[in-house]
Amino acid sequence: MKILAYQRVETPVLTQLKEQHDVRFFKNIDTNSDPAFLDFLSQADGIIGLDLPVNQTLLNCAPRLKIISNVSVGFNNLPIEELSRRQIMATNTPGVLTDTVADMVMGLIISTARRLPELDRFVKDGNWEESLDSTYYGTDVHHKTLGIIGMGRIGTAIAQRAHAGFHMDIVYHSRTRKPEVEQKFQATYASLDELLAVSDFVCLITPLTKETEYMIGRREFKLMKKSAFFINASRGKTVVEQDLIAALQNNTIAGAGLDVYEQEPIDPSNPLLRMDNVVTLPHIGSSTYETELAMSQLAAENLLAGLSGKRPKNLLNPEVWERK
Numbered sequence: 001m002k003i004l005a006y007q008r009v010e011t012p013v014l015t016q017l018k019e020q021h022d023v024r025f026f027k028n029i030d031t032n033s034d035p036a037f038l039d040f041l042s043q044a045d046g047i048i049g050l051d052l053p054v055n056q057t058l059l060n061c062a063p064r065l066k067i068i069s070n071v072s073v074g075f076n077n078l079p080i081e082e083l084s085r086r087q088i089m090a091t092n093t094p095g096v097l098t099d100t101v102a103d104m105v106m107g108l109i110i111s112t113a114r115r116l117p118e119l120d121r122f123v124k125d126g127n128w129e130e131s132l133d134s135t136y137y138g139t140d141v142h143h144k145t146l147g148i149i150g151m152g153r154i155g156t157a158i159a160q161r162a163h164a165g166f167h168m169d170i171v172y173h174s175r176t177r178k179p180e181v182e183q184k185f186q187a188t189y190a191s192l193d194e195l196l197a198v199s200d201f202v203c204l205i206t207p208l209t210k211e212t213e214y215m216i217g218r219r220e221f222k223l224m225k226k227s228a229f230f231i232n233a234s235r236g237k238t239v240v241e242q243d244l245i246a247a248l249q250n251n252t253i254a255g256a257g258l259d260v261y262e263q264e265p266i267d268p269s270n271p272l273l274r275m276d277n278v279v280t281l282p283h284i285g286s287s288t289y290e291t292e293l294a295m296s297q298l299a300a301e302n303l304l305a306g307l308s309g310k311r312p313k314n315l316l317n318p319e320v321w322e323r324k
């Protein structure tokens with residue numbers, strides 16, 4: 001089988017795949033014009049990789065394609081209906097990254113509230129010359145109210161940490177109520193507007209879909225407390241980034257902790273990069289040695305199952321399988 005690997009597949013997994021199949025790895029290329037990529041795509045039976053922007057044009061260049069296996073839980077890069085129409089399977093990697101991403105979100109909350117990166121820079125720049133005054137104080141995290149938008153796998157793992165470790169009050173908004181989460185973590189369900197109004201930390205961790213695209217903008221920032229911190233680990237396009245920048249510039253909210261952006265990698269001229277009250281991470285929610293390896297392994301299992309006529313464990317479009 002010919003397998004196209006894109007952007008991120010961990011080396012041990014790539015090596016294993018290469019033992020059985022004809023595998024080509026592509027990184028940092030233009031998927032619209034790179035001749036070697038387009039040539040291999042025209043023969044590819046399967047694709048494995050991170051965030052390949054899949055559209056009609058790309059699919060028209062891939063007549064043999066049977067499966068696209070994302071090395072991520074998010075799959076907003078895949079046009080699922082179009083893939084189904086073409087009888088191409090799509091898979092993702094849910095679960096194996098849940099705890100790692102939740103840990104990172106707690107890190108973002110604490111870093112933002114306690115100003116850790118800013119104060120780290122302060123010390124390293126040689127500015128710590130006397131005992132610090134209130135200019136450098138942070139904000140408590142423990143016993144505050146955490147609003148989680150998107151109470152799925154990762155949202156639940158964040159709630160567990162915040163409840164058990166930090167004694168936070170959990171308020172959440174999701175498409176459906178989660179009785180188990182409410183009972184286990186004493187979480188309260190709220191409308192989006194209610195959540196925004198009561199939360200000290202607003203944490204966004206939904207998938208990017210037609211419904212969640214730009215769900216947080218000027219109106220929503222205005223509903224938040226002036227002292228609130230906004231944390232986004234979902235996808236950049238769930239937020240109107242210009243409105244976030246304005247909310248931070250106008251002190252509509254107190255700060256933000258971000259792992260995702262409208263444009264990734266972020267443009268160096270983006271004003272978010274020059275704000276001390278904003279912690280900016282380079283989309284590293286799942287990026288630990290253990291978890292990236294587990295994601296690549298799961299993605300490879302999904303890919304190999306699909307290519308050998310078995311039902312992949314994490315099939316996103318079961319209709320393709322049912323029509324076989």
Ligand SMILES: NC(=O)C1=CN([C@@H]2O[C@H](COP(=O)(O)OP(=O)(O)OC[C@H]3O[C@@H](n4cnc5c(N)ncnc54)[C@H](OP(=O)(O)O)[C@@H]3O)[C@@H](O)[C@H]2O)C=CC1
Nearest residue numbers: 074150151152153154174175176206207211233234285286
């Ligand atoms: N920064 C990073 O590195 C990472 C980011 N992510 C992002 O996190 C997302 C969530 O992952 P995961 O928790 O595993 O996914 P899940 O599918 O388990 O959870 C998603 C949750 O979002 C809720 N949701 C969906 N649409 C809406 C909506 N319109 N309004 C409110 N809530 C909504 C769902 O509600 P319901 O249960 O009611 O359907 C569900 O509870 C990924 O899709 C990805 O975009 C993931 C991993 C790493």
Ligand SMILES: O=CC(=O)O
Nearest residue numbers: 071072073074286
């Ligand atoms: O952003 C990462 C993912 O797994 O989704």
